[in-house]
Amino acid sequence: MAILYELHPKNPQQRTIEKIISSLRSGAVMLYPTDTVYAIGCDLSVKSALQKVRQIKQLSNDKPLTFLSSSLSNIAQYARVSDRAYRIMKHLIPGPYTFLLPGTKLVPKLVMSPKRKTTGIRVPDQVICQKLLETLGNPIISTSAHLPDEEGDFPTIGVEKVRLFDSLENLVDIIIDDGTEPGFEVSTILDFTEEEPIVVRQGLGWKEVQTWLDYVP
Numbered sequence: 001m002a003i004l005y006e007l008h009p010k011n012p013q014q015r016t017i018e019k020i021i022s023s024l025r026s027g028a029v030m031l032y033p034t035d036t037v038y039a040i041g042c043d044l045s046v047k048s049a050l051q052k053v054r055q056i057k058q059l060s061n062d063k064p065l066t067f068l069s070s071s072l073s074n075i076a077q078y079a080r081v082s083d084r085a086y087r088i089m090k091h092l093i094p095g096p097y098t099f100l101l102p103g104t105k106l107v108p109k110l111v112m113s114p115k116r117k118t119t120g121i122r123v124p125d126q127v128i129c130q131k132l133l134e135t136l137g138n139p140i141i142s143t144s145a146h147l148p149d150e151e152g153d154f155p156t157i158g159v160e161k162v163r164l165f166d167s168l169e170n171l172v173d174i175i176i177d178d179g180t181e182p183g184f185e186v187s188t189i190l191d192f193t194e195e196e197p198i199v200v201r202q203g204l205g206w207k208e209v210q211t212w213l214d215y216v217p
Contacts, residue, residue: 001169001170002031002168002169002170002171002172002173002174002175003023003173003174003175004165004175004177005019005020005174005175005176005177006177006178006179007128007176007177007178008178008179009033009127009128009178009179009180010127011127012127012128012131012178014131014135017131017132017135018135020132020174020176021132021135021136023173023174024042024043024046024049024132024136024140024174025043025046025136026046027042027043027046027048027049027052028042028049028173028174029041029042029049029052029053029056029171029172029173029174030042030172030173030174030175030176031145031164031165031168031172031174031175031176032128032129032132032174032175032176033126033128033129033176033178033180033182034068034122034124034126034129034142034183035094035095035096035124035125035126035129035183035204036096036144036183036185036186036187036203036204037144037145037146037182037183037184037185037186038144038145038161038164038182038183039142039143039144039145040053040056040057040141040142040143040144040145040168040172041053041067041068041140041141041142041143042140042141043136043138043140043141044067044107044108044111044138044139044140044141045108045138047108047110049141050065050108050110050111050141051110053065053141053143054110056168056171056172057143059143061110061114062113062114062115064111064112064113064118064119064120065110065111065120065141065143066098066119066120066121066122066141066142066143067111067119067120067121067122067139067140067141067142068121068122068123068124068129068133068139068140068141068142069121069122069123069133069139070123070130070133070134070139071093071123072086072089072090072093072123074123074139075089075099075101075121075123077104077106078103078104078106078107078119078121078139079099079101079102079103079104079107079119079121080101080102080103080104081101081192082192084197084216084217085099085101085192085197087216088190088197088212088213088216089192091208091212091216092205092208092209092212093123094123094124094125094126094130095123095124095125095204095205095208096122096124096125096185096186096187096188096203096204096205097122097123097187097188097189097190097205097209098120098121098122098187098188098189098190098201099120099121099122099190099192100118100119100120100189100190100191100192100193100200101118101119101120101121101192101193102117102118102119102193103117103118103119107119111141116193118193120189121139122142122187124142128176128178144186145164145168145182160181160182161177161181161182164182165177185203185204186201186203186204187201187203187204187205188201188202188203188204188205188206188209189201189203190209197213199213
C-alpha cells in the first residue's frame with residue numbers, strides 16, 4: 001500500500017519533500033497533483049520506475065511518456081529547441097502546456113517515441129511540482145492518472161480524489177495529497193518537431209497558444 005504524504009499546496013514542508021525525493025531516487029512511483037490533472041510519475045533517470053509507470057498505465061514501449069522540467073533552460077538539456085520554439089515557449093512557461101520536441105541523448109529510450117525520437121516536456125505552474133523538481137535535480141515523469149473503466153481503459157474525465165486514491169493505492173508507492181480535488185482539464189499539446197508549430201490538442205491555455213503562434217515570428 002502506498003505511503004500518503006500531505007503537503008500544503010503553497011508552502012510544502014521541505015522535510016516531507018526530501019523524504020519523497022529519497023524514495024524516488026530509490027525507484028518509487030508516485031501519484032501527485034500538477035497544474036492540470038493528478039499524474040503518475042517517477043524519477044526520469046530510474047529505469048525500473050519508468051517500466052513500472054508503463055505497467056500501471058498499460059502502455060507499450062512505443063508510446064512516449066511526458067516529463068516535467070523545471071525551466072526553459074532545463075528543457076534545452078533534454079530537447080533541441082529551435083529559435084522560434086524558444087521565443088514562443090518563453091511566453092508560455094510555466095503553464096499547462098506540453099511541448100513535443102526532438103529529444104537529446106539525455107532522454108531515456110523508454111520515454112521517447114521510438115520512431116520519431118521525440119519527447120513531450122512540460123514546465124508546470126504548480127508549487128509542489130517545482131519543489132520536487134528543484135530538490136530532485138532531475139525531470140519527473142508525468143502521465144495522467146485516469147481511472148481504468150470496466151474494459152481496462154483509462155477515460156479522460158475528472159474523478160473524485162477518494163476514488164482516485166483508492167484505485168491506485170496498491171499500484172503506486174507514494175500518494176501526495178495537497179488538499180485540492182483533482183483537475184480534469186488536460187494540457188494543450190504543441191508540436192515543435194516540424195518547421196511550423198502545430199497545436200495537437202486543445203486543452204488548458206490553448207487560446208494563449210494561438211495568440212503567441214500568431215504574434216511570434
